[in-house]
Structure formats: structure tokens, C-alpha cells
Amino acid sequence: MLANPAWHTVFETLAYTGGYALYRWTRAERGDFLSTEQRWVTIAAAAIGALAGSRVLAILEQAPLRGFHWSDVFAAAGGKTIVGGLLGGWLAVEFAKLLLGIRRRTGDLYAAPICVGVAIGRIGCFLAGLADDTYGTPTSLPWGVDFGDGVRRHPTQLYEMIFLLGLAFLLWRWNGRSHAQGRVFRVFIASYLGWRFLVDFLKPEPVWMGLGVVQWACLVGLAAVAMGEIGEGERSSGHVV
Amino acid sequence: MGPMGKPAILIIVSAVCFLLSIGLCGLGFSQGNGGAGALIGGLVGLGLSIVLFVIGIIWLIIAAVVSRRSN
Numbered sequence: 001m002l003a004n005p006a007w008h009t010v011f012e013t014l015a016y017t018g019g020y021a022l023y024r025w026t027r028a029e030r031g032d033f034l035s036t037e038q039r040w041v042t043i044a045a046a047a048i049g050a051l052a053g054s055r056v057l058a059i060l061e062q063a064p065l066r067g068f069h070w071s072d073v074f075a076a077a078g079g080k081t082i083v084g085g086l087l088g089g090w091l092a093v094e095f096a097k098l099l100l101g102i103r104r105r106t107g108d109l110y111a112a113p114i115c116v117g118v119a120i121g122r123i124g125c126f127l128a129g130l131a132d133d134t135y136g137t138p139t140s141l142p143w144g145v146d147f148g149d150g151v152r153r154h155p156t157q158l159y160e161m162i163f164l165l166g167l168a169f170l171l172w173r174w175n176g177r178s179h180a181q182g183r184v185f186r187v188f189i190a191s192y193l194g195w196r197f198l199v200d201f202l203k204p205e206p207v208w209m210g211l212g213v214v215q216w217a218c219l220v221g222l223a224a225v226a227m228g229e230i231g232e233g234e235r236s237s238g239h240v241v
Numbered sequence: 242m243g244p245m246g247k248p249a250i251l252i253i254v255s256a257v258c259f260l261l262s263i264g265l266c267g268l269g270f271s272q273g274n275g276g277a278g279a280l281i282g283g284l285v286g287l288g289l290s291i292v293l294f295v296i297g298i299i300w301l302i303i304a305a306v307v308s309r310r311s312n
Contacts, residue, residue: 005271009264016257037243044249044301047256054260079267080260131271
């Protein structure tokens, strides 16, 4: 395979553009109970949280090998993690909602667009090859891919792309039907974190206490979703059509 | 759109630029001497996005305070 790290930047740009276009279209199609200003502020909060979360978790991920330094968050080199971005963005939106006095769930509109955005981005991860740390462990399966070092590996980026496109389709359809507010987003988060927890066993990541740092973050996120569901059961939730 | 909308958009745009610039810097580093263009572009983007990000945060805080007082 002819890998080139430049593809990562190209597809990352397309991912943001594609995800945003789908969000705009879904919002116009399905309507929104938040005002445009409130929606921009929650997205800005998500961006701040995602930026911090994706960097911090990426640095933590490499910490078992090279130690953790806060200054690395703003260093030019180094990666980003989607799990950190999702968890950081989610936390920041909840904080912003608290400040703005928004009590309703606001995430359903983002579920399918994030899936599509990440799926597009994963094409870039795949085409970047070994320079991107998202490839899988060696395999003898017929669809194993040689990223340039002569070893056939699990194309975990493509597994994730297929999973996310399927999930996006299901969530997008569900979001158009009657459902409890926020449920679509929470199902998305739980599905993605559960998926990442499992698929990361196929990645040669540094391990801490038996699991990769991203897998530990997935478990924390899944616990947060479960606690949210328990809390939701104790209070009435609005339904949308 | 209310007073907090524009700074919120500035924050979003600068955050996306920050993430893309980090990617460009990584690309520049990984390609050694051949990646000088990507590295310079990434560093310039990184600097600009940090400046815009800080301006956006300050603007948003001011807009939120003004909006709360006028209410």
C-alpha cells in the first residue's frame, strides 16, 4: 500500500466539513429547540473540551513509554484521540449548559454527524499508514493490509469506518422518530466507547494495568453513561417526535 | 444571532485550525527536511489559532457578562 501521512490532514479537513454539513442539514430538516446563539455556544464548548480532551488523552496514551508532561498539550508534535475528544467535548457541553441554564438534552443532533465525520477521518488514518498510530496488530487473515513494513495487519481504521457508517445510519433514522431527549446521543457515545474498548485489543498500544489508556477512558465514559441513564430513570424526561 | 454567537463561532474555527495545524506539524516532523513547508505552515497555523482562540474566549466572556447584566 502506498501510504502518505499527508492524507491524514486532507481527510481530517473533509471530516470536519462533512460532519458540519450533515449537522446543518439535520438541524434544518428536523428543527431545533435551542436558539442559534445557544447552539453555537454549546458547539464552542464542545470544541474547547474536545481540543483539550483529545490532546490530553493522546499524551496520556504515550505516557507509559515516555512519561506525562502537561506542556506537551501545546507542543506541535503528537497525536489526538477521538475518545478523548468525545469525552472532553461532552463534559464541556454539560458545563456550558449549566452556565447557560439549559436543562434539556442537546446532543441528539450531533450523533450521526460525528459518526460520519469520524468515518471520513478514518480514511485519512488508513491512508497515512504507519505514521498514524491507528493500525492493527499483525494478522494472517486475507484482508490484512501491509502498511509498508512488510507485515500484514488488521485494517482497524476500516473496521471502524464500517462500524460508524452503520451506526450513523441507525442513529439518523432513530433521531427522526419519537425518542427520549438525549437518548440518541447517549446510545451513540455508549456504542462508540464500547466499540473502541473492543477494537483497541487489536491495536499495538502501550498497556497500563492490562488495558490501553484509551480503553480505560472508554470504561470511565461508559460508567458515566450508565450513571446518566440511572439518573434519567429517576426523573421524567421529555419526548420528541 | 445574539451577542455570544460570533465569539462562539470564532472559538470553533480556531479550535478546528488548532487541530489541523497540529496535524500539519506532525506531517512536517515525520517527513524530515522535505516537510519544512508543512512544518512552517503548521506552526504559523498553531500560533494564529491560539491567538484567535484566546480572543474568542475573552470576547465570549465579555458578551456573556454584558448579556447577563442587560437581562
